[in-house]
Amino acid sequence: MTDTVISSASKEIVIGFDRPFVMIGERINPTGRKLLAEEMKNGDFSRVEADALSQVAAGAHMLDVNAGIPLADEPALLCEVIRLVQSVTDVPLSIDSSIIEALEAGIAAYEGKPLINSVTGELEVMERVLPLVAKSGAAVVAISNDETGISEDPDVRFEVAKRIVSVANDFGIPTADVIVDPLVMPIGAMGNAGQQVFRLVRRLREELGVNTTCGASNVSFGLPNRHAITGTFLAMAVGAGMTSAIMNPLHSEVKSAVMGADVLMGNDQNCANWISIHRDPDATPSGRGGRRNRRRGPTQETV
Protein backbone atom coordinates (compact mmCIF):
# COMPACT_ATOMS: atom_id res chain seq x y z
CA MET A 1 0.00 0.00 0.00
CA THR A 2 1.89 3.05 -1.26
CA ASP A 3 0.10 6.40 -1.42
CA THR A 4 1.62 9.30 -3.31
CA VAL A 5 -0.08 12.57 -2.43
CA ILE A 6 0.07 15.45 -4.94
CA SER A 7 -1.72 18.72 -4.25
CA SER A 8 -2.71 22.13 -5.55
CA ALA A 9 -3.57 25.00 -3.22
CA SER A 10 -7.00 23.52 -2.53
CA LYS A 11 -7.04 19.91 -3.71
CA GLU A 12 -5.23 16.65 -2.99
CA ILE A 13 -4.93 13.71 -5.35
CA VAL A 14 -3.71 10.35 -4.08
CA ILE A 15 -2.01 7.94 -6.48
CA GLY A 16 -2.03 4.53 -4.87
CA PHE A 17 -2.60 0.79 -5.00
CA ASP A 18 -6.24 -0.29 -4.92
CA ARG A 19 -7.43 3.23 -5.72
CA PRO A 20 -8.97 4.65 -8.88
CA PHE A 21 -6.36 5.13 -11.60
CA VAL A 22 -5.09 8.72 -11.82
CA MET A 23 -5.41 10.29 -15.27
CA ILE A 24 -2.80 13.01 -15.86
CA GLY A 25 -3.80 15.09 -18.89
CA GLU A 26 -0.99 15.20 -21.49
CA ARG A 27 -2.20 18.00 -23.77
CA ILE A 28 -0.39 21.06 -22.41
CA ASN A 29 2.82 20.26 -24.23
CA PRO A 30 4.12 22.06 -27.33
CA THR A 31 6.20 19.05 -28.45
CA GLY A 32 4.86 18.10 -31.89
CA ARG A 33 2.15 20.83 -31.70
CA LYS A 34 3.49 23.56 -33.97
CA LEU A 35 0.58 25.93 -33.60
CA LEU A 36 0.57 25.71 -29.80
CA ALA A 37 4.33 26.25 -29.72
CA GLU A 38 4.03 29.31 -31.93
CA GLU A 39 1.22 30.79 -29.83
CA MET A 40 3.01 30.16 -26.53
CA LYS A 41 6.19 31.72 -27.85
CA ASN A 42 4.15 34.83 -28.77
CA GLY A 43 2.59 35.02 -25.31
CA ASP A 44 -0.80 33.68 -26.39
CA PHE A 45 -1.93 31.11 -23.80
CA SER A 46 -5.56 30.83 -24.85
CA ARG A 47 -5.07 27.29 -26.12
CA VAL A 48 -3.30 26.30 -22.90
CA GLU A 49 -6.31 27.53 -20.94
CA ALA A 50 -8.75 25.72 -23.24
CA ASP A 51 -6.70 22.50 -23.01
CA ALA A 52 -6.63 22.75 -19.21
CA LEU A 53 -10.39 23.23 -18.95
CA SER A 54 -11.33 20.59 -21.50
CA GLN A 55 -9.08 17.92 -19.97
CA VAL A 56 -10.40 18.56 -16.46
CA ALA A 57 -13.97 18.51 -17.80
CA ALA A 58 -13.17 15.14 -19.43
CA GLY A 59 -12.05 13.74 -16.09
CA ALA A 60 -8.32 14.45 -15.77
CA HIS A 61 -7.35 14.26 -12.09
CA MET A 62 -4.07 16.09 -12.74
CA LEU A 63 -2.47 17.95 -15.64
CA ASP A 64 1.04 17.67 -17.01
CA VAL A 65 2.45 21.06 -18.07
CA ASN A 66 5.39 21.38 -20.43
CA ALA A 67 6.77 24.52 -22.07
CA GLY A 68 9.71 23.05 -23.96
CA ILE A 69 9.98 25.21 -27.06
CA PRO A 70 13.32 25.52 -28.89
CA LEU A 71 14.94 28.96 -28.52
CA ALA A 72 12.27 30.13 -26.06
CA ASP A 73 12.78 31.16 -22.42
CA GLU A 74 11.46 27.90 -20.99
CA PRO A 75 11.65 28.81 -17.29
CA ALA A 76 9.62 32.00 -17.83
CA LEU A 77 7.11 30.28 -20.11
CA LEU A 78 6.65 27.37 -17.71
CA CYS A 79 5.93 29.78 -14.84
CA GLU A 80 3.34 31.59 -16.92
CA VAL A 81 1.66 28.32 -17.86
CA ILE A 82 1.63 27.09 -14.25
CA ARG A 83 0.15 30.34 -12.93
CA LEU A 84 -2.48 30.40 -15.66
CA VAL A 85 -3.50 26.77 -15.24
CA GLN A 86 -3.66 27.11 -11.46
CA SER A 87 -5.88 30.18 -11.86
CA VAL A 88 -8.48 28.34 -13.96
CA THR A 89 -8.46 24.82 -12.46
CA ASP A 90 -7.86 23.31 -9.04
CA VAL A 91 -6.22 20.04 -10.10
CA PRO A 92 -2.61 19.36 -9.06
CA LEU A 93 0.06 19.61 -11.75
CA SER A 94 2.96 17.60 -13.05
CA ILE A 95 5.78 20.04 -13.90
CA ASP A 96 7.43 18.64 -17.00
CA SER A 97 10.85 19.72 -18.20
CA SER A 98 14.33 18.39 -18.88
CA ILE A 99 15.84 21.79 -17.99
CA ILE A 100 16.78 22.14 -14.34
CA GLU A 101 16.26 25.93 -14.35
CA ALA A 102 12.74 25.45 -15.69
CA LEU A 103 11.93 22.93 -12.96
CA GLU A 104 13.32 25.31 -10.32
CA ALA A 105 11.30 28.25 -11.60
CA GLY A 106 8.21 26.09 -12.02
CA ILE A 107 8.37 24.79 -8.47
CA ALA A 108 8.75 28.35 -7.17
CA ALA A 109 5.69 29.47 -9.13
CA TYR A 110 3.57 26.48 -8.08
CA GLU A 111 1.09 26.49 -5.21
CA GLY A 112 0.91 23.10 -3.48
CA LYS A 113 2.97 19.91 -3.75
CA PRO A 114 3.71 19.20 -7.40
CA LEU A 115 4.87 16.13 -9.25
CA ILE A 116 8.24 16.79 -10.90
CA ASN A 117 8.54 15.18 -14.33
CA SER A 118 11.23 13.81 -14.38
CA VAL A 119 14.49 12.35 -13.18
CA THR A 120 16.35 9.52 -14.94
CA GLY A 121 18.88 7.05 -13.59
CA GLU A 122 21.77 9.10 -15.05
CA LEU A 123 24.02 10.12 -12.18
CA GLU A 124 24.35 13.71 -13.31
CA VAL A 125 20.58 14.11 -13.70
CA MET A 126 19.88 12.56 -10.30
CA GLU A 127 22.39 14.88 -8.66
CA ARG A 128 20.72 17.93 -10.18
CA VAL A 129 17.04 17.01 -9.88
CA LEU A 130 16.72 15.04 -6.63
CA PRO A 131 18.03 17.81 -4.29
CA LEU A 132 15.44 20.12 -5.83
CA VAL A 133 12.69 17.54 -5.25
CA ALA A 134 13.85 16.98 -1.68
CA LYS A 135 14.10 20.69 -0.88
CA SER A 136 10.63 21.46 -2.22
CA GLY A 137 8.98 18.37 -0.72
CA ALA A 138 7.65 17.42 -4.16
CA ALA A 139 7.09 13.98 -5.67
CA VAL A 140 9.04 12.91 -8.75
CA VAL A 141 8.66 10.73 -11.84
CA ALA A 142 11.64 8.37 -12.16
CA ILE A 143 12.30 7.21 -15.71
CA SER A 144 14.00 3.84 -15.85
CA ASN A 145 16.88 4.61 -18.19
CA ASP A 146 20.45 5.56 -17.40
CA GLU A 147 23.73 6.54 -19.11
CA THR A 148 23.59 3.36 -21.19
CA GLY A 149 20.16 4.28 -22.61
CA ILE A 150 16.91 2.33 -22.41
CA SER A 151 17.53 -1.36 -21.87
CA GLU A 152 15.34 -3.82 -23.76
CA ASP A 153 15.59 -6.10 -20.74
CA PRO A 154 12.84 -5.23 -18.23
CA ASP A 155 14.96 -6.65 -15.42
CA VAL A 156 17.70 -4.14 -16.19
CA ARG A 157 15.10 -1.36 -16.20
CA PHE A 158 13.89 -2.64 -12.83
CA GLU A 159 17.42 -2.31 -11.44
CA VAL A 160 17.70 1.25 -12.78
CA ALA A 161 14.39 2.15 -11.08
CA LYS A 162 15.58 0.53 -7.87
CA ARG A 163 18.76 2.59 -7.95
CA ILE A 164 16.85 5.87 -8.48
CA VAL A 165 14.59 5.05 -5.50
CA SER A 166 17.64 4.28 -3.39
CA VAL A 167 19.42 7.51 -4.34
CA ALA A 168 16.18 9.45 -3.78
CA ASN A 169 15.96 7.91 -0.29
CA ASP A 170 19.55 9.04 0.34
CA PHE A 171 18.43 12.59 -0.48
CA GLY A 172 15.59 12.23 2.05
CA ILE A 173 12.81 11.61 -0.48
CA PRO A 174 10.45 8.86 0.73
CA THR A 175 9.78 5.94 -1.62
CA ALA A 176 6.12 6.95 -1.79
CA ASP A 177 7.19 10.19 -3.49
CA VAL A 178 8.94 8.38 -6.35
CA ILE A 179 6.63 7.30 -9.18
CA VAL A 180 8.41 5.06 -11.67
CA ASP A 181 7.88 5.33 -15.42
CA PRO A 182 8.84 1.93 -16.88
CA LEU A 183 9.14 3.52 -20.36
CA VAL A 184 6.60 2.55 -22.98
CA MET A 185 7.91 1.95 -26.49
CA PRO A 186 5.79 1.87 -29.68
CA ILE A 187 4.30 -1.62 -30.00
CA GLY A 188 4.36 -1.29 -33.80
CA ALA A 189 8.15 -1.10 -33.71
CA MET A 190 8.80 -3.52 -30.84
CA GLY A 191 6.38 -6.43 -30.48
CA ASN A 192 7.35 -7.25 -26.90
CA ALA A 193 7.00 -3.66 -25.65
CA GLY A 194 3.66 -4.44 -23.97
CA GLN A 195 4.79 -7.62 -22.23
CA GLN A 196 7.94 -5.82 -21.03
CA VAL A 197 5.93 -3.05 -19.40
CA PHE A 198 3.36 -5.38 -17.83
CA ARG A 199 6.11 -7.51 -16.32
CA LEU A 200 8.03 -4.49 -15.12
CA VAL A 201 4.98 -2.78 -13.59
CA ARG A 202 4.15 -5.94 -11.65
CA ARG A 203 7.70 -6.17 -10.27
CA LEU A 204 7.84 -2.46 -9.46
CA ARG A 205 4.64 -2.78 -7.46
CA GLU A 206 5.28 -6.09 -5.75
CA GLU A 207 9.02 -5.89 -5.11
CA LEU A 208 9.80 -2.18 -4.97
CA GLY A 209 6.42 -1.01 -3.63
CA VAL A 210 6.26 2.07 -5.86
CA ASN A 211 3.52 3.74 -7.84
CA THR A 212 3.92 3.82 -11.60
CA THR A 213 3.07 6.10 -14.49
CA CYS A 214 3.86 6.33 -18.20
CA GLY A 215 3.40 8.38 -21.31
CA ALA A 216 0.64 6.15 -22.65
CA SER A 217 0.13 7.52 -26.16
CA ASN A 218 3.58 6.43 -27.26
CA VAL A 219 2.55 2.75 -27.31
CA SER A 220 0.27 3.19 -30.33
CA PHE A 221 2.54 5.41 -32.42
CA GLY A 222 2.19 4.71 -36.14
CA LEU A 223 -0.77 2.32 -35.87
CA PRO A 224 -4.27 2.83 -37.27
CA ASN A 225 -7.10 3.40 -34.74
CA ARG A 226 -4.38 4.21 -32.27
CA HIS A 227 -6.62 5.44 -29.46
CA ALA A 228 -8.15 1.95 -29.20
CA ILE A 229 -4.64 0.49 -28.82
CA THR A 230 -3.71 3.10 -26.21
CA GLY A 231 -6.91 2.39 -24.25
CA THR A 232 -6.45 -1.36 -24.40
CA PHE A 233 -2.82 -0.96 -23.32
CA LEU A 234 -3.86 1.14 -20.32
CA ALA A 235 -6.51 -1.38 -19.24
CA MET A 236 -3.91 -4.14 -19.35
CA ALA A 237 -1.39 -1.94 -17.53
CA VAL A 238 -3.97 -1.31 -14.79
CA GLY A 239 -4.44 -5.08 -14.59
CA ALA A 240 -0.67 -5.43 -14.12
CA GLY A 241 -0.76 -2.84 -11.33
CA MET A 242 -0.07 0.56 -12.94
CA THR A 243 -1.56 3.39 -10.88
CA SER A 244 -1.42 6.50 -13.11
CA ALA A 245 -0.62 7.64 -16.64
CA ILE A 246 0.05 10.78 -18.62
CA MET A 247 -2.63 10.42 -21.28
CA ASN A 248 -5.35 12.18 -23.24
CA PRO A 249 -8.73 11.96 -21.44
CA LEU A 250 -10.42 13.63 -24.43
CA HIS A 251 -10.08 10.42 -26.42
CA SER A 252 -13.18 8.49 -25.42
CA GLU A 253 -11.66 5.02 -26.07
CA VAL A 254 -8.76 5.84 -23.77
CA LYS A 255 -10.88 7.31 -20.97
CA SER A 256 -13.44 4.52 -21.24
CA ALA A 257 -10.76 1.83 -21.00
CA VAL A 258 -9.24 3.39 -17.89
CA MET A 259 -12.60 3.83 -16.20
CA GLY A 260 -13.66 0.32 -17.20
CA ALA A 261 -10.41 -1.02 -15.77
CA ASP A 262 -11.19 0.74 -12.47
CA VAL A 263 -14.56 -1.06 -12.44
CA LEU A 264 -12.92 -4.41 -13.16
CA MET A 265 -10.24 -3.97 -10.49
CA GLY A 266 -12.96 -3.22 -7.95
CA ASN A 267 -11.63 0.33 -7.55
CA ASP A 268 -14.82 2.10 -8.65
CA GLN A 269 -17.08 1.56 -5.63
CA ASN A 270 -20.45 0.19 -6.77
CA CYS A 271 -19.44 1.20 -10.32
CA ALA A 272 -20.56 4.71 -9.30
CA ASN A 273 -18.21 6.64 -11.60
CA TRP A 274 -18.96 4.35 -14.54
CA ILE A 275 -22.70 4.69 -14.08
CA SER A 276 -22.37 8.42 -13.54
CA ILE A 277 -20.58 9.18 -16.81
CA HIS A 278 -23.14 7.10 -18.69
CA ARG A 279 -26.05 8.93 -17.12
CA ASP A 280 -24.58 12.18 -18.32
CA PRO A 281 -21.78 12.02 -20.89
CA ASP A 282 -20.60 15.48 -19.79
CA ALA A 283 -20.23 14.51 -16.15
CA THR A 284 -16.72 14.25 -14.75
CA PRO A 285 -15.75 10.88 -13.28
CA SER A 286 -16.17 12.12 -9.73
CA GLY A 287 -19.85 12.44 -10.54
CA ARG A 288 -20.06 16.21 -10.15
CA GLY A 289 -22.88 17.60 -12.24
CA GLY A 290 -24.34 14.17 -12.92
CA ARG A 291 -27.79 15.10 -14.15
CA ARG A 292 -30.15 12.16 -14.32
CA ASN A 293 -32.27 13.17 -17.27
CA ARG A 294 -30.46 10.89 -19.72
CA ARG A 295 -30.42 7.71 -17.74
CA ARG A 296 -29.79 4.67 -19.88
CA GLY A 297 -30.49 1.08 -19.07
CA PRO A 298 -28.22 -1.81 -19.95
CA THR A 299 -28.32 -3.23 -23.44
CA GLN A 300 -30.86 -6.00 -23.63
CA GLU A 301 -30.63 -8.94 -25.99
CA THR A 302 -34.12 -9.68 -27.23
CA VAL A 303 -33.90 -11.66 -30.45
Add this chain to the structure above:
Amino acid sequence: MTDTVISSASKEIVIGFDRPFVMIGERINPTGRKLLAEEMKNGDFSRVEADALSQVAAGAHMLDVNAGIPLADEPALLCEVIRLVQSVTDVPLSIDSSIIEALEAGIAAYEGKPLINSVTGELEVMERVLPLVAKSGAAVVAISNDETGISEDPDVRFEVAKRIVSVANDFGIPTADVIVDPLVMPIGAMGNAGQQVFRLVRRLREELGVNTTCGASNVSFGLPNRHAITGTFLAMAVGAGMTSAIMNPLHSEVKSAVMGADVLMGNDQNCANWISIHRDPDATPSGRGGRRNRRRGPTQETV
Protein backbone atom coordinates in the same frame (compact mmCIF):
# COMPACT_ATOMS: atom_id res chain seq x y z
CA MET B 1 3.21 -24.12 -23.74
CA THR B 2 -0.15 -25.90 -23.93
CA ASP B 3 -1.85 -26.20 -27.31
CA THR B 4 -5.48 -27.29 -27.54
CA VAL B 5 -6.39 -28.30 -31.08
CA ILE B 6 -10.07 -28.12 -32.13
CA SER B 7 -11.11 -28.95 -35.68
CA SER B 8 -13.89 -29.07 -38.23
CA ALA B 9 -13.74 -31.36 -41.26
CA SER B 10 -11.36 -28.96 -43.01
CA LYS B 11 -9.95 -26.55 -40.46
CA GLU B 12 -7.91 -26.63 -37.27
CA ILE B 13 -7.87 -23.96 -34.58
CA VAL B 14 -5.19 -23.97 -31.90
CA ILE B 15 -5.92 -22.40 -28.52
CA GLY B 16 -2.61 -21.82 -26.78
CA PHE B 17 -0.20 -19.67 -24.83
CA ASP B 18 1.54 -16.93 -26.81
CA ARG B 19 -0.88 -17.33 -29.70
CA PRO B 20 -3.64 -15.02 -30.91
CA PHE B 21 -6.67 -15.15 -28.60
CA VAL B 22 -9.42 -17.46 -29.88
CA MET B 23 -12.83 -15.80 -30.21
CA ILE B 24 -15.69 -18.31 -29.88
CA GLY B 25 -18.94 -16.74 -31.13
CA GLU B 26 -21.68 -16.86 -28.48
CA ARG B 27 -24.74 -15.94 -30.53
CA ILE B 28 -26.15 -19.34 -31.48
CA ASN B 29 -27.89 -19.81 -28.15
CA PRO B 30 -31.64 -19.49 -27.54
CA THR B 31 -31.16 -18.68 -23.83
CA GLY B 32 -32.70 -15.24 -23.32
CA ARG B 33 -33.48 -14.92 -27.05
CA LYS B 34 -37.25 -15.56 -27.24
CA LEU B 35 -37.64 -15.09 -30.96
CA LEU B 36 -34.73 -17.38 -31.81
CA ALA B 37 -36.06 -20.03 -29.41
CA GLU B 38 -39.51 -19.86 -30.99
CA GLU B 39 -38.10 -20.11 -34.52
CA MET B 40 -35.79 -23.02 -33.67
CA LYS B 41 -38.63 -24.90 -32.01
CA ASN B 42 -40.66 -24.47 -35.21
CA GLY B 43 -37.82 -25.77 -37.37
CA ASP B 44 -36.82 -22.37 -38.71
CA PHE B 45 -33.01 -22.13 -38.58
CA SER B 46 -32.60 -19.08 -40.81
CA ARG B 47 -31.44 -16.94 -37.88
CA VAL B 48 -28.97 -19.64 -36.81
CA GLU B 49 -27.48 -19.57 -40.29
CA ALA B 50 -27.34 -15.78 -40.33
CA ASP B 51 -25.73 -15.72 -36.87
CA ALA B 52 -23.15 -18.28 -37.96
CA LEU B 53 -22.19 -16.32 -41.07
CA SER B 54 -22.13 -12.91 -39.42
CA GLN B 55 -19.99 -14.05 -36.50
CA VAL B 56 -17.46 -15.74 -38.77
CA ALA B 57 -17.40 -12.65 -41.00
CA ALA B 58 -16.71 -10.57 -37.87
CA GLY B 59 -13.71 -12.74 -37.03
CA ALA B 60 -14.97 -15.59 -34.83
CA HIS B 61 -12.45 -18.44 -34.97
CA MET B 62 -14.98 -20.92 -33.54
CA LEU B 63 -18.72 -20.92 -32.81
CA ASP B 64 -20.53 -22.10 -29.70
CA VAL B 65 -23.80 -23.87 -30.55
CA ASN B 66 -26.56 -24.35 -27.98
CA ALA B 67 -30.09 -25.61 -28.52
CA GLY B 68 -31.37 -25.55 -24.95
CA ILE B 69 -35.06 -24.75 -25.32
CA PRO B 70 -37.52 -25.82 -22.59
CA LEU B 71 -39.87 -28.63 -23.68
CA ALA B 72 -38.05 -29.08 -27.01
CA ASP B 73 -36.19 -32.19 -28.23
CA GLU B 74 -32.74 -30.76 -27.51
CA PRO B 75 -30.65 -33.66 -28.91
CA ALA B 76 -32.48 -33.52 -32.25
CA LEU B 77 -32.38 -29.71 -32.41
CA LEU B 78 -28.68 -29.60 -31.54
CA CYS B 79 -27.88 -32.09 -34.33
CA GLU B 80 -29.79 -30.00 -36.84
CA VAL B 81 -27.96 -26.86 -35.75
CA ILE B 82 -24.56 -28.54 -35.94
CA ARG B 83 -25.20 -29.96 -39.43
CA LEU B 84 -26.49 -26.62 -40.67
CA VAL B 85 -23.63 -24.59 -39.24
CA GLN B 86 -21.03 -27.05 -40.54
CA SER B 87 -22.62 -26.82 -43.98
CA VAL B 88 -22.28 -23.04 -44.18
CA THR B 89 -19.00 -22.37 -42.35
CA ASP B 90 -15.72 -24.21 -41.83
CA VAL B 91 -14.92 -23.05 -38.29
CA PRO B 92 -14.74 -25.64 -35.50
CA LEU B 93 -17.61 -25.72 -33.01
CA SER B 94 -18.12 -25.78 -29.29
CA ILE B 95 -21.06 -28.11 -28.54
CA ASP B 96 -22.90 -26.52 -25.65
CA SER B 97 -25.42 -28.40 -23.51
CA SER B 98 -26.05 -29.52 -19.95
CA ILE B 99 -27.96 -32.59 -21.23
CA ILE B 100 -25.77 -35.64 -21.72
CA GLU B 101 -28.01 -37.06 -24.48
CA ALA B 102 -27.71 -33.80 -26.41
CA LEU B 103 -23.90 -33.86 -26.11
CA GLU B 104 -23.86 -37.50 -27.28
CA ALA B 105 -26.08 -36.78 -30.27
CA GLY B 106 -24.16 -33.60 -31.07
CA ILE B 107 -20.80 -35.36 -31.04
CA ALA B 108 -22.18 -38.06 -33.35
CA ALA B 109 -23.45 -35.43 -35.79
CA TYR B 110 -20.22 -33.40 -35.72
CA GLU B 111 -17.44 -33.68 -38.29
CA GLY B 112 -14.02 -33.11 -36.72
CA LYS B 113 -12.79 -32.75 -33.13
CA PRO B 114 -15.23 -30.56 -31.19
CA LEU B 115 -14.98 -28.69 -27.93
CA ILE B 116 -17.54 -30.07 -25.47
CA ASN B 117 -19.11 -27.31 -23.33
CA SER B 118 -19.07 -28.35 -20.49
CA VAL B 119 -18.20 -30.47 -17.49
CA THR B 120 -18.22 -29.19 -13.89
CA GLY B 121 -16.41 -30.50 -10.82
CA GLU B 122 -19.55 -32.29 -9.64
CA LEU B 123 -18.72 -35.98 -9.38
CA GLU B 124 -21.90 -37.12 -11.11
CA VAL B 125 -21.39 -34.72 -14.01
CA MET B 126 -17.74 -35.72 -14.43
CA GLU B 127 -18.69 -39.41 -14.50
CA ARG B 128 -21.24 -38.82 -17.25
CA VAL B 129 -19.41 -36.27 -19.43
CA LEU B 130 -15.73 -37.23 -19.25
CA PRO B 131 -16.11 -40.79 -20.65
CA LEU B 132 -17.94 -39.28 -23.61
CA VAL B 133 -15.15 -36.75 -24.14
CA ALA B 134 -12.52 -39.47 -23.87
CA LYS B 135 -14.32 -41.84 -26.24
CA SER B 136 -14.82 -39.20 -28.91
CA GLY B 137 -11.34 -37.70 -28.55
CA ALA B 138 -12.85 -34.25 -28.04
CA ALA B 139 -11.65 -31.37 -25.88
CA VAL B 140 -13.79 -30.13 -22.98
CA VAL B 141 -14.56 -26.94 -21.08
CA ALA B 142 -14.16 -27.50 -17.32
CA ILE B 143 -16.20 -25.11 -15.20
CA SER B 144 -14.68 -24.53 -11.78
CA ASN B 145 -17.68 -25.19 -9.56
CA ASP B 146 -18.69 -28.38 -7.74
CA GLU B 147 -21.48 -29.76 -5.54
CA THR B 148 -20.97 -26.89 -3.10
CA GLY B 149 -21.62 -24.30 -5.82
CA ILE B 150 -19.33 -21.50 -7.01
CA SER B 151 -16.81 -20.52 -4.37
CA GLU B 152 -16.06 -16.82 -3.94
CA ASP B 153 -12.50 -17.84 -3.10
CA PRO B 154 -10.43 -18.12 -6.29
CA ASP B 155 -8.09 -20.57 -4.58
CA VAL B 156 -10.99 -22.95 -3.98
CA ARG B 157 -12.00 -22.60 -7.62
CA PHE B 158 -8.40 -23.39 -8.57
CA GLU B 159 -8.59 -26.62 -6.53
CA VAL B 160 -11.85 -27.58 -8.26
CA ALA B 161 -10.27 -27.02 -11.67
CA LYS B 162 -7.24 -29.05 -10.62
CA ARG B 163 -9.48 -31.92 -9.57
CA ILE B 164 -11.37 -31.90 -12.90
CA VAL B 165 -8.07 -32.02 -14.80
CA SER B 166 -6.91 -34.90 -12.63
CA VAL B 167 -10.12 -36.89 -13.13
CA ALA B 168 -10.01 -36.13 -16.86
CA ASN B 169 -6.45 -37.49 -16.96
CA ASP B 170 -7.71 -40.63 -15.22
CA PHE B 171 -10.19 -41.07 -18.06
CA GLY B 172 -7.34 -40.74 -20.57
CA ILE B 173 -8.00 -37.12 -21.56
CA PRO B 174 -4.75 -35.14 -21.86
CA THR B 175 -4.44 -31.89 -19.89
CA ALA B 176 -4.16 -29.98 -23.17
CA ASP B 177 -7.73 -31.06 -23.97
CA VAL B 178 -9.19 -29.51 -20.83
CA ILE B 179 -9.92 -25.77 -21.09
CA VAL B 180 -10.82 -24.28 -17.73
CA ASP B 181 -13.59 -21.69 -17.32
CA PRO B 182 -12.79 -19.80 -14.10
CA LEU B 183 -16.40 -18.51 -13.99
CA VAL B 184 -17.00 -14.83 -14.55
CA MET B 185 -19.55 -13.14 -12.30
CA PRO B 186 -21.23 -9.77 -12.98
CA ILE B 187 -18.87 -7.04 -11.77
CA GLY B 188 -21.87 -4.83 -10.94
CA ALA B 189 -22.96 -7.34 -8.32
CA MET B 190 -19.54 -8.43 -7.08
CA GLY B 191 -16.80 -5.80 -7.08
CA ASN B 192 -13.94 -8.30 -6.78
CA ALA B 193 -15.17 -10.53 -9.64
CA GLY B 194 -12.53 -9.15 -12.02
CA GLN B 195 -9.59 -9.49 -9.63
CA GLN B 196 -10.73 -13.04 -8.79
CA VAL B 197 -10.71 -14.09 -12.43
CA PHE B 198 -7.38 -12.42 -13.25
CA ARG B 199 -5.72 -14.10 -10.29
CA LEU B 200 -7.27 -17.46 -11.10
CA VAL B 201 -6.37 -17.30 -14.80
CA ARG B 202 -2.75 -16.56 -13.92
CA ARG B 203 -2.59 -19.53 -11.53
CA LEU B 204 -4.36 -21.85 -13.99
CA ARG B 205 -1.81 -20.98 -16.63
CA GLU B 206 1.33 -20.93 -14.52
CA GLU B 207 0.63 -23.77 -12.08
CA LEU B 208 -1.82 -26.04 -13.90
CA GLY B 209 -0.63 -25.33 -17.45
CA VAL B 210 -4.12 -25.24 -18.93
CA ASN B 211 -5.82 -23.05 -21.47
CA THR B 212 -8.74 -20.95 -20.27
CA THR B 213 -12.04 -19.63 -21.57
CA CYS B 214 -15.12 -17.90 -20.17
CA GLY B 215 -18.54 -16.56 -21.00
CA ALA B 216 -17.33 -12.99 -21.26
CA SER B 217 -20.60 -11.08 -21.59
CA ASN B 218 -21.68 -12.01 -18.08
CA VAL B 219 -19.14 -9.67 -16.51
CA SER B 220 -20.98 -6.54 -17.68
CA PHE B 221 -24.53 -7.66 -16.88
CA GLY B 222 -26.71 -4.76 -15.72
CA LEU B 223 -24.19 -1.99 -16.46
CA PRO B 224 -24.54 0.85 -18.97
CA ASN B 225 -22.27 0.75 -22.05
CA ARG B 226 -21.71 -2.89 -21.21
CA HIS B 227 -19.81 -3.83 -24.36
CA ALA B 228 -17.02 -1.44 -23.34
CA ILE B 229 -16.82 -3.19 -19.94
CA THR B 230 -16.80 -6.61 -21.60
CA GLY B 231 -14.04 -5.54 -23.99
CA THR B 232 -11.93 -4.01 -21.24
CA PHE B 233 -12.42 -7.13 -19.13
CA LEU B 234 -11.24 -9.34 -22.00
CA ALA B 235 -8.14 -7.23 -22.63
CA MET B 236 -7.23 -7.49 -18.94
CA ALA B 237 -7.98 -11.24 -18.97
CA VAL B 238 -5.64 -11.64 -21.95
CA GLY B 239 -3.02 -9.76 -19.96
CA ALA B 240 -3.52 -12.24 -17.12
CA GLY B 241 -3.09 -15.15 -19.53
CA MET B 242 -6.57 -16.11 -20.77
CA THR B 243 -6.41 -17.80 -24.17
CA SER B 244 -10.03 -17.91 -25.47
CA ALA B 245 -13.54 -16.69 -24.68
CA ILE B 246 -17.12 -17.29 -25.66
CA MET B 247 -18.07 -13.78 -26.71
CA ASN B 248 -19.83 -11.66 -29.30
CA PRO B 249 -17.43 -10.61 -32.08
CA LEU B 250 -20.18 -8.42 -33.60
CA HIS B 251 -19.73 -5.88 -30.82
CA SER B 252 -16.93 -3.70 -32.12
CA GLU B 253 -15.68 -2.64 -28.66
CA VAL B 254 -15.32 -6.28 -27.65
CA LYS B 255 -13.59 -7.40 -30.84
CA SER B 256 -11.33 -4.36 -30.89
CA ALA B 257 -10.23 -4.93 -27.28
CA VAL B 258 -9.36 -8.57 -27.97
CA MET B 259 -7.46 -7.76 -31.14
CA GLY B 260 -5.71 -4.85 -29.44
CA ALA B 261 -4.74 -7.15 -26.58
CA ASP B 262 -3.21 -9.55 -29.13
CA VAL B 263 -1.13 -6.66 -30.46
CA LEU B 264 -0.02 -5.66 -26.95
CA MET B 265 0.90 -9.23 -25.98
CA GLY B 266 3.04 -9.47 -29.10
CA ASN B 267 0.76 -12.21 -30.48
CA ASP B 268 -0.26 -10.34 -33.64
CA GLN B 269 2.91 -10.60 -35.72
CA ASN B 270 3.89 -7.14 -37.02
CA CYS B 271 0.37 -5.99 -36.02
CA ALA B 272 -0.75 -7.55 -39.31
CA ASN B 273 -4.28 -8.45 -38.19
CA TRP B 274 -4.81 -5.08 -36.54
CA ILE B 275 -3.62 -3.19 -39.61
CA SER B 276 -5.64 -5.48 -41.88
CA ILE B 277 -9.01 -4.85 -40.19
CA HIS B 278 -8.38 -1.11 -40.27
CA ARG B 279 -7.54 -1.17 -43.94
CA ASP B 280 -10.86 -2.82 -44.62
CA PRO B 281 -13.44 -2.86 -41.82
CA ASP B 282 -15.11 -5.89 -43.40
CA ALA B 283 -11.96 -7.98 -43.45
CA THR B 284 -11.75 -10.91 -41.07
CA PRO B 285 -8.84 -10.88 -38.62
CA SER B 286 -6.92 -13.50 -40.57
CA GLY B 287 -6.64 -10.90 -43.29
CA ARG B 288 -8.65 -12.79 -45.88
CA GLY B 289 -10.22 -10.38 -48.32
CA GLY B 290 -8.24 -7.45 -46.98
CA ARG B 291 -8.66 -4.97 -49.79
CA ARG B 292 -6.30 -2.04 -49.61
CA ASN B 293 -8.49 0.67 -51.05
CA ARG B 294 -9.38 2.19 -47.69
CA ARG B 295 -5.95 2.43 -46.16
CA ARG B 296 -5.84 4.86 -43.27
CA GLY B 297 -2.83 6.48 -41.70
CA PRO B 298 -2.32 6.97 -38.00
CA THR B 299 -4.00 9.90 -36.29
CA GLN B 300 -1.68 12.86 -36.31
CA GLU B 301 -1.64 15.56 -33.66
CA THR B 302 -1.10 18.86 -35.44
CA VAL B 303 -2.26 21.68 -33.16
